[in-house]
Amino acid sequence: MSKLPNMFSIKHFLVVSLALNISLILRIVYDNEDGLGGYMRLRKTTTYESDTESRTEVPITHRLRLSTSNFANSTSTDHAEDRDRVINLDHGDPKMYDKFWRKMGDKTTITIPGWQSISYFSDTTNICWFLEPEFAKEVVRLHNVVGNAVTEGRYIVVGTGSSQLILAALYALSSHNAAEPIDVVSAAPYYSSYPLMTDFQKSGHYKWGGDARSFDKDGPYIELVTSPNNPEGHKTGPVLNRSNGLLIHDLAYYWPHYTPISSPSDHDITLFTVSKSTGHAGLRIGWALVKDQDVAKRMTKFIELNTIGVSKDSQLRAAKVLKVVSNSTEEENTQEGESFFKYNYEVMEQRWKQLRAALEANGLFTVANFPNGFCTFFNKKTENLPAFVWMKCEKDIEDCQSLLSQHKIMSRGGKHFGVSQRYVRVSLLDTDENFNLFIDRLSAMQL
Ligand SMILES: Cc1ncc(COP(=O)(O)O)c(C=O)c1O
Known part of the structure; x- marks a missing residue:
């Protein structure tokens, strides 16, 4: 009998202890999940808030402060963040098109589907055997719609961006048994990648020869012509015009939202890219329109040796994008959709208007004025609205790039384009947020 209360209290103790343990385990589980969820949420937020421009990781403590204060008072935090944020307008990254x-x-x-794009080959009847027929078709259609290039009687060579095509064209135009590498020149200010790309692999076939305006050798040369020019924005032509010169026309910006289309381009080698026409730089697709069959063959050979062709998936995506651009132009009058060129012309027009107002407010920089021109695509006079602003610092400022970096604006100084650091190039193709920050900083800038 005396054992009964004892038994009862042991049982009682066991039941209570079990209940407490279960509750403890449940709390640990839920607390952990909560903690993990919180951590995951934090990680999610921080990925979103990591500084994608400069690709620097934001310290976790800082990230925490950012994400919590975002909920508390988003406006003031946004301003504080904006004030400190470095904006990278050095590259012409075309995020505006997003x-x-x-x-x-x-x-x-x-x-x-998984079975598609298995073979290396796209069209063995074509000189450029890795050119997707669908992509070629849309290239021709778009040039016909826009009127910016003659395609009839041209060979199309597709490249991994027009960057690869620049190298392919240099390879194709240079003599492979000449005693000396051929000089490659371009009129300063020239696209900053030309000298770097030309001399990158120290080719025995060609070498960088500098500013075309000061090229005084008698020998053969290749002149790279960028029109509209990067960085200046003017329409340009070759400056040397000698009989022993070969030309590559880089028309990355010859599209109606940047410049009036005056006539279809009709050169020996003309390069275009989706990076600057539609904004799809990540597809890495460019194309060359080539008059001479042998040159097209040699360019194709270069790409064969370099990358054994060009991504078929990217060509298919590019074909679809070009098709939608052409459709959007044709549908404009039927109210079906928004014309790509009209929409982006208006974006560029607005950006240049804001930019000129900001420049006027501070008086520290001069920027060229561009004459309007008749655009055969829009069938009216339109503005020249370059993708970059090329600014010259006034008031004895020697280094324009440094001045902008003091205001947390990353840009590209004149020395990269073969001129002085009193000049600087700033991309106008970034997101609205970054463009507006640039304008705010420019307006407030004082010496
Ligand atoms: C004049 C010019 N050519 C070529 C390129 C390279 O373009 P892609 O992205 O097609 O290699 C650029 C890019 O900025 C450019 O400005």
Whole structure:
């Protein structure tokens, strides 16, 4: 009998202890999950908030402060963040186009099944055997719609960006048994990558020969002509015009939202790229229109030796994007959709208007004025609206790039383009947020 209360209290103790343990285990589980969830949320937020421009990681403590204060008072934090944020307008990264393509929703979406794009080859009847016929078709159609290039009687060579095509063209135009490498020149200020790309691999076939305006050798040369020019924005032509010169026309910006289309380009080698026309720099697709069959063969050979062709998936995506651009132009009058060129012309027009107002407010820089011209695409006079602003510092400022970096604006100084650091190039193709920050900082800038 005396054992009964004892038994009862042991049982009682065991039941209570079990209940407490279960509750403890449950709390640990839920607390952990909560903690992990919180951590995951934090990680999610921080990825979103990591500084994508400069690609620097934001310290976790800082990230925490950012994400919590965002909930507390987003406006003041946004201002504080904006004040400290470095904006990278050094590269011409075309993030501006994100907005238009989001508006287009699924219009450019394609599905590529696993069995597709298996073979190296696209069209063995074509000199450029890795050119996707669908892409070639849309290139021709777009040039016909826009009127910016003659395609008839031209060979199309596709490249991994027009960057690869620049090298392919240099390889194709240079003599492979000459005693000396041929000089490659371009009129300063020239696209900053030309000298770097030309001499990158120390080719025995060609070498950088500098500013075309000061080229005084008698020998043969290749002149790179960029029109409209990067960085200045003017339409240009060759400056040397000698009989022993070969030309490569880089028309990356010869599209109606940047410049009036005066006539279809009609050169020996003309380069275009989706990076600057539609904004799809990440596809890495460019194309060359080539008059001479042997040159087209040699360019194709270069790409064969370099990368054994060009991504078929990227060509298919580019074909779809070009198709939607052409469709959007044709549908404009039927109210079906928004014309790509009209929309982006208006964006560029607005940006240049804001830019000129800001420049006027501070008086520290001079920027060229561009004459309007008749655009055969829009069938009216339009403005020249370059993708970059090329600014010259006034008031004895020697280093324009440093001045901008003091205001947390990354830009590219004149020395990269073969001129003085009193000049600087700033990209106008970044997001609205970064463009507006640039304008705010420019307006407030004082010596
Ligand atoms: C004049 C010019 N050519 C070529 C390129 C290279 O373009 P892609 O992205 O097609 O290699 C650029 C890019 O900025 C450019 O400005």
